[in-house]
Amino acid sequence: MSTIRVLVGTKKGAFILTADGLRKNWSVTGPHFAGWEIYHVKGSPVDPHRLYASQSSGWFGQIIQRSDDGGRTWNTPGSSAEELKGPGEFPKGESNKFVYSGAAGTHKWYDGSQHPWEFKRVWHIEPSLTDPDTAYAGVEDAAIFKTTDGGKTWQELSGLRQAKGHLWQPGAGGMAVHTILLDPQNERRIYVAISAGGAFRTDDGGQTWKPINRGLQSPYELPDPDAEVGHCVHRIALHPSRPEVLYMQKHWDVLRTDNAGDQWTEVSGNLPSDFGFPIDVHAHEPETIYVVPIKSDAEHYPPDGKLRVYRSRTGGHDWEALTNGLPQKDCYVNVLRDAMAVDQLDPCGIYFGTTGGQVYGSADGGNSWNPIVRDLPAVYSVEVQTLP
């Protein structure tokens, strides 16, 4: 029987939730990196024992951690198990060096002036689909870095910031590359999303990038509502069988594109609010998507105090509320952009974490939900591994 491993990043450490394919009885390990902010933990698709974690702190900055045994032990890359054997052996990793390529340049600041780029932290790590030693890191201030040595060293793909980076502007949460999608059918195509820069695509492995924001409308955030860049894209998602179809949760609006981002169409339909953060796609139904509506940009909690996942089986427009097992009164948590994921089993499992520290799981495509854990620190990210 398969094993499901849910990797949870929180405000005060990482947790690993494990169950068999029935997804009823869960074991919990952690906190890993206790007391540190864990923005993201993700496993390699080609080596599920290989995990990467982004560990950071307002005091001590950025650390990259790596596990080669599914999260039982961790090292900063560059500190091999052999190097660490015996007393007196210390971690030798220096994997936290994220230096912008060339002159750092400037971007738009809150007051409209230009402000120098400054590295703050890694928001998201996306391991390669083919090589466990290759991964991409989306960072704040917004940029993308790549490692090809298992996280020991990182180099910026600086072409992204040439895509009108001087017009990108931080939102309330900062200015970061928070989403990286690798095209499983074209290894040279990568999508990223930036708050608040928009969505971007490379077709040459990361050397050059172009904005893909046509069709986005941001009348309350931008002086030019359909500007080429500057939109506050919260999340994009794709199904591996149709990587040219993308779904987007923007600051306001849920959208889709059927041509790799060349043109977007709003599909918010009958959602009670089209503001929100995460969006994800069913593992086996490319037109089935999930969002968690949030009341507004001013009030980051579910409408009416009811935590509802909304599912569309038609790729948008028509949405149904999924409430079975979720709190339907007095619930005022948020679900952050990287805090929803799906497993690969049939029926498909859906998982999401809240700023109140709950991680909910559904083993039936969203029809019913159960809390796996209730009292973690605020959840920043949720990823799922489906192990044979």
Added chain:
Amino acid sequence: MIRVVLPYHLRNLARVDGEVPLDVAGPATVSAVLEALEARHPVLRGTIRDHGTLKRRPFIRFFACKEDWSSEAPETPLPDTVVNGAEPFLIVGAMAGG
């Protein structure tokens, strides 16, 4: 020998218990102590001072002999009592909420 005291999270990161004893070549300054510390524990690079600029991170403080050395020039010689190990050199996470 200089005795360096690390904050809790950096002790865990570097996997050390208690103080870090360091032999510092040449004049014992804040900069020289940090050089020796990072040479022995490369995992600490970037956590106390920035990569490249070597500027102290904003929420890091240096204390010695009941004095705040955080804003002293990095090449200022440390007190003799720190250099001879009678007093420790403390690297501290600044008071801040969270």
